[in-house]
Amino acid sequence: MELKKLQENGITVLKVAGQLTSSTSPALEKAINEILETEKNLILDFAELEFLASSGIRVILSTQKKINSKNGALVIRNVKKVVMDVFEMTGLREFLNVFSGNRQILGLE
Amino acid sequence: MFGKKIPSLRRIFQMWLLLFVFASFCITFGLSYLFQTRAAQNTATRQAALHLDYMGNQVNIIEDDLKDLKKDLSDGLIEKAKIFAVLLKYNPSLLHNKKFLRDWSEDAGIKEISIVGKKGVVIEAFPKEFIGTDFNKYDLMHPYLPLIDKKDGVYVEDLRTSYNQNGSVNSLVQFVGVSRLDAPGVIQMGYSAERYANALKTAVADVLADDYVLGKHGFVIVSKDGKIISAGRKELKGLTLADSVWKFVKDMPENTLALKTIDGLPVFLVTRSVNGHLLTAVMPKSDVYAYRNMILSWAALVYILLLTIVYIFLSALLERVVVRGIKKTNTTLEKITRGDLNEKVRVRSNLEFVSLSNGINAMVDALKKAIAEAAARLDKELEFAREIQRATLPNVFPPYPNRNEFDIFASMTAAKEVGGDFYDFFLLGHGGSHVGIVIADVSGKGIPAALFMMSAKTLIKNLSETGMPPAEVFYHANQKLCENNEAGMFVTAFMGILELKTGKFTYVNAGHNPPLIKRADGGFERMTLKPGFMLGAMDSFVYQQEEIFLNGGDTVFLYTDGVTEAQNSRGQLFGDDRLNDLLNKNTDKAPKELLTSVHEAVAGYVAGAEQSDDLTMLALSYNPKTVTVPAEIENLDEVMSFVSGMLQKASATPEVIAKTNIVLDEVFTNICSYAYAPAKGTATVRCAVGGTPAFVSLEFRDSGKPFNPLKKEDPDITADLEDREIGNLGIFMVKQIMDSVEYEYKDGQNVLTLIKYLETTPSSED
Structure with a gap:
């Protein structure tokens, strides 16, 4: 799994490529935690994420919780069908800002 | 070796045969030569003898004729002398009648009459110059003396040449003497033996050999008293033998063939004395040997022809009987040498070749056997080596x-x-x-x-x-x-x-x-x-x-x-x-x-x-169907790549592969976390892809604590985030993704079997 951090319009974007498995999730969590030390908004770009397992979901959930407590926003974009299916399957789609496309986030402070 | 060629059998044989033939020829021809020469000589001798016989006869005849003639002559004279003696007896007065003496002599054809008295002295004679001749003084007259005292004595003198009182030679005369009948004494009469002399002159002996031809070129020489009186060569006639090249003739043994060279010409001679004549037959060597030479020439020709035929015949015979057989044997041997050990020598023309053929074939068979044995031995070794080789693989x-x-x-x-x-x-x-x-x-x-x-x-x-x-x-x-x-x-x-x-x-x-x-x-x-x-x-x-x-x-x-x-x-x-x-x-x-x-x-x-x-x-x-790894999270990748590989081979979509991977993650992580903790163990994932419709089946086995993950309650997925239980989400996802999930605990192993049907056509995008 590869992580790439970049900035877009003042917001940190974390591109995740590869697979989010039990073995790779910890690395993601660590990277996100680093970002959240200074940020409250985060965009996760899953354009090159093949799939994620429950460990990955766990990380996202805890991330969402942390951002909620900071009143920030978490956007997950460019999600592949598989990943989207997982979110749907687990009923998390409604609770997360998950987009399959690269839509501009509107009204984000 | 420089050019020392070994000759062929044929050559050697021919050489020896040639030698033999040549020697045969020489011996045969030589013997022929000797024989023929001897025969020729014998023939010549016989021929000469025949001719000499003839000549001798002729001479004898002539001499006999002459003797007869002589006898006749002398007999006639004796008669006349006897008649005169009778006349004197009955007419002693006639003794000194010179006219009577003369007339009587003329009538009788007498040349001389001499009347000898008792003292041996001529008391009356015609011609008268002989009167007084003393017979005692002449040796020639001595034989008359005994007649004086006889009455019937007769004496015939040999023919001689008469000579006068003065010693000169006269002619051939014949004298006879008879005893006187009137008184002791002798009447001597003589006459000129003219007839005899003439007869002698016409003696055929003079021409006897003149035209006589002996053989082709031979001739005869007749000599009498050392003088050649007749000869086939005119030039010899009249020669004194002793002065001529023929002088040796009188010393030659008679009736024997002798070879002399006269005037450079080799001649054969045979001599014979007949009746006071020396007859010599002369035959040129070339004549004597003419027949022989011809015979020998023909003989030589025939011999050469014959021997050539023999030579050729024997050569061919050798070739046929021996050389051919050897060549055939050699040809077969060559084939054998070139490697065909099954060739057999088959020359059966004679005992020796049969024996040779059999011997060679037996030898080749023995050789074949030895080779086969050696090959078999080698084969055994190779077999042994091969067995070792085979056994080590x-x-x-x-x-x-x-x-x-x-x-x-x-x-x-x-x-x-x-x-x-x-x-x-x-x-x-x-x-x-x-x-x-x-x-x-x-x-x-x-x-x-x-x-x-x-x-x-x-x-x-x-x-x-x-x-x-x-x-x-x-x-x-x-x-x-x-x-x-x-x-x-x-x-x-x-x-x-x-x-x-x-x-x-x-x-x-x-x-x-x-x-x-x-x-x-x-x-x-x-x-x-x-x-x-x-x-x-x-x-x-x-x-x-x-x-x-x-x-x-x-x-x-x-x-x-x-x-x-x-x-x-x-x-x-x-x-x-x-x-x-x-x-x-x-x-x-x-x-x-x-x-x-x-x-x-x-x-x-x-x-x-x-x-x-x-x-x-x-x-x-x-064909990796199962993968067994230690139940540690770091081995998750291996399991995932194992299964992904199989799915890719089955043309599964990336979505299916991704979902399968999620399942793998969930299950494997579970095993890693709970099966053996705190000990360690392995997890085996057997993956099978196949069937119609195609499905992938995953079988998870571990030998850890018996645990059925399916027993877990599904989480409430409607609960909000705050309330969300993360824990059972994994198994829940597995149940959602897989089409079939089964668990059993068997033989000390947790066995979880999951099946998902592969969608080979991509599903619709959302």
């Missing part, structure tokens, strides 16, 4: 029955001569994590190749078992093989090590023909290899290895050139193309069946022609 199949993630089959069919091909395979690494495969071809044949092969095989295996990568294995093996390689042997080799968990195949080549590799969905293709030098040829060669990844269903086919260079009876090769095509017709076959197909195809192609090289093949197919 792993030949138990399947070699690892409890390992089904790969399938190996190999075979080596040796050619008649023990060759040096070999294959090898062995497990390497902890728990057999790797499998090594080797194929090699040693240069040469026979026992040296077999021994070299054993060295190479052992080296490669031992070095591999130390954990060296293929390139290093070959480097060190090469070094060792180059050492003490005085025979200059070398071996081409290919080896590869397959890491079974990942399918990583690392390989190196040392001059061997590249293996063929079939990818799961494709056909067999030749692998492209980095070049490498054969082992044992050049030391310190650094080999370069390469690596590829095998996926489930891939097959690697190793072989030696005995396969592609198998020849049919026309010498055509099986070839790379044919091998390629054959393998591609059998892509779905497992290694054992694949090799069988190749064997059958090659056997069919070769169709009975002799196998010239070892047929060695090894096929490895990679």
Whole structure:
């Protein structure tokens, strides 16, 4: 799994490529935690994420919780069908800002 | 040896025969010559004798005639003398009647009358000059004296030449004497023997030999009293013998053939005395030998002709009986020498050749037997070597029955001569994590190749078992093989090590023909290899290895050139193309069946022609169906790539693969976290893809605590984030994704079986 951090319009974007498995999730969590030390908004770009397992979901959930407590926003974009299916399957789609496309986030402070 | 040629039998025989024939000729001809010469001489002698007989007769006749004539003459004279004596007796007065004496003499044709008294003195004579002659004084007259006192005495003188009182020679005269009847005394009468003299003159003896021809050129010489009176050569007539070249004639033994050279001409002579004549037959040598020469010439001709015929005949006979037989024997021997030991010598024309033929054939048979025995011995040794070779190659199949993630089959069919091909395979690494495969071809044949092969095989295996990568294995093996390689042997080799968990195949080549590799969905293709030098040829060669990844269903086919260079009876090769095509017709076959197909195809192609090289093949197919890993999270990738590989082979969509991976993650992580903790253990994932419709089935086994993950309650997915239980999400997802989930605890193992149908058509995007 590869992580790439970049900035877009003042917001940190974390591109995740590869697979989010039990073995790779910890690395993601660590990277996100680093970002959240200074940020409250985060965009996760899953354009090159093949799939994620429950460990990955766990990380996202805890991330969402942390951002909620900071009143920030978490956007997950460019999600592949598989990943989207997982979110749907687990009923998390409604609770997360998950987009399959690269839509501009509107009204984000 | 400089030009000393050994002559042929025929030549030697001919030479000796020629010598013999020549000697025969010489002897025969020589004897003929002697015989003929003797015969010629005898003939000449006889001929001469005949002629001399004739001549002698003639001479005798002539002499007899002359004697008769002489007798006649003398008889006549005696008569006359007797008549005169009677006259005187009855007319003693006539004694001194000179007229009477004269007339009587004329009438009687008498030349002289002398009347001798008792004292031996002529008392009356006609002619008168003889009166007074004293007979006592002349020796010639002495024989008359005894007549004086007789009355019947007669004396006949030999013919002689008369001479006068004064001693001069007169003519031939005949004198006789008779006793006087009137008184003691003698009446001597003589007359000129004219008739005799004339007769003598006309004596044929004078011309006897003149025209007489003896043989062709021979002649006769008649000589009397040392004078040649007649001869076939006119010039000789009248010669005094003693003054001529013929003077030796009188000293010659009579009636014997003698050879003399007269005036340069060799002549044969025979002489004979007949009646006071010396007859000499003269025959030129050329005459005497004429017949002989002719005979000899003809004889020589006939002899030469005859001997030539004999010579030719014997030569041909030798050729036919002996030389031909020998040549035929030699021809057969040549064939035998050239290698055809089944040829038999068959010359049966005579006992000796039969014996020779039999002897040679027996010898060849003995030789064949010895060769066969030696060959059999050698064959036994080769068989023994071959057995050793065969025994050292792993030949138990399947070699690892409890390992089904790969399938190996190999075979080596040796050619008649023990060759040096070999294959090898062995497990390497902890728990057999790797499998090594080797194929090699040693240069040469026979026992040296077999021994070299054993060295190479052992080296490669031992070095591999130390954990060296293929390139290093070959480097060190090469070094060792180059050492003490005085025979200059070398071996081409290919080896590869397959890491079974990942399918990583690392390989190196040392001059061997590249293996063929079939990818799961494709056909067999030749692998492209980095070049490498054969082992044992050049030391310190650094080999370069390469690596590829095998996926489930891939097959690697190793072989030696005995396969592609198998020849049919026309010498055509099986070839790379044919091998390629054959393998591609059998892509779905497992290694054992694949090799069988190749064997059958090659056997069919070769169709009975002799196998010239070892047929060695090894096929490895990679069919990882299960993967067993320690139940540690770091092995998750391996499990995932294992399953992904199989799914890809089955043309599963990326979505299916991703979902399967999620499932793998969930289950595996569970096992890692709970099955053995705090101890350690392994988890085995068996993956099968197949069926209609296609599905993938995953079977998870672990020997940890009995735990059924399905027993967990599904989480409330409607609960909001705050309330969300993360814990059971994993299993929940598994249940959602897989079409079927089953659990059982069996034989001390947790067995979780999951099935998902593959959607080979992509589902609609959302």
